Amino acid sequence: MSMQQWNFGRNLLSCQMMQLPHAPLSISKAKAKRKSLQKAVTGVKFRQIMIERQKQKEKLEREKQKRRERANKARERQGKGFEAKGERRKE
Structure with missing residues (x-):
């Protein structure tokens, strides 16, 4: 090279x-x-920076996952409520 x-x-x-x-x-x-x-x-400095970035990405990913789970639970709760109301109206 x-x-x-x-x-x-x-x-x-x-x-x-x-x-x-x-x-x-x-x-x-x-x-x-x-x-x-x-x-x-330098190898060490570069590696440290990359490790730091990787940790940050993983942290963000975990936060996103938590948000998704919360949103899904909320949707499920809402959906159940609507279904129950809808069934009552039909009768």
Whole structure:
């Protein structure tokens, strides 16, 4: 792997850390961004950030799941109430 390829890969990694959809067109801009964010793409730091993100995603997913369950229970309760009322009206 040439130095240029390695740098490009490193820039791609830093862009992913900055949540940019793609590598910026100019590498100097990428370097400036990286310096401004003070995030050196070292293995340990990068891994920590990714682990943190994963934890956050899992937490959000759990919250969504809880919300879905609550909403479903509420719908069930509402549905039962309507059914009972509807049956009474028919009679």
